[in-house]
């Protein structure tokens with residue numbers, strides 16, 4: 001039976017580290033980090049995320065600003081708000097909640113964020129900094145996934161890592177981070193031949209696909225670390241909705257050395273790593289050392 005990697009507990013540990021770092025920045029430098037979240041429209045899931053983010057931002061001792069704009073807000077007005085936040089020295093991190101309404105060009109908005117305040121790490125400047133090994137703001141879910149893996153294998157050096165999925169928000173940045181950890185990285189995707197065979201060679205598997213329970217137990221090398229990024233809502237046999245990952249947990253936990261559950265694995269790490277990025281951004285903008293990068 002695999003060791004269960006407790007994302008809830010590890011996320012709480014990360015938030016405690018952020019709270020300590022915030023306290024240090026305040027007491028040593030009089031610097032209180034601040035995070036602004038921009039929400040356009042009424043997407044119910046986004047509203048919940050934004051509320052949770054704001055609450056946890058305050059809990060770690062940072063300033064939090066929520067900018068809620070109506071769905072019909074023009075692209076120009078969203079860009080004007082980002083520009084205002086870019087120029088506000090009290091605001092160190094800017095997060096524009098996705099998805100944006102269809103009439104707004106998301107790429108244009110995300111690329112208008114000052115890269116030093118880009119706490120999501122999606123700006124091409126941060127993507128480039130990550131790949132060339134410069135100090136960067138790194139996407140939150142990938143950072144959280146690697147932190148989880150390192151709780152069971154403090155050095156990942158030399159491991160064969162297979163990342164399933166090549167999205168810009170998960171698969172590619174996870175691959176970059178694992179390369180930085182000296183793994184031998186394979187990025188598998190929808191056109192990969194013999195995916196089961198590729199995964200079977202992995203000491204570390206990160207699944208970020210969006211297909212419920214796709215990764216089967218007989219794909220997993222005995223003792224491998226399995227990090228399941230997937231969050232999929234399905235209808236269970238009892239007719240009730242439930243959340244499952246991209247990994248068939250019941251099968252894989254019998255073979256893996258360690259595995260993340262869904263829910264309670266990667267999910268809670270995302271906001272914790274967002275707060276970590278905001279504290280890092282505040283230190284970087286003030287030319288101070290940061291506990292995180």
Ligand code: NAD
Nearest residue numbers: 141165166167170189190208209210229230231266267270
């Ligand atoms: P995406 O749809 O952007 O990318 C999915 C990737 O999977 C693509 O690169 C595609 O090539 C690959 N893929 C699709 N079908 C495949 C197949 N049959 N075999 C192999 N690869 C295949 O998705 P995403 O945004 O990267 O998200 C992936 C999953 O992670 C989703 O379930 C999403 O809900 C979840 N997610 C979780 C968090 C979190 O906070 N825990 C954050 C982001 C995404």
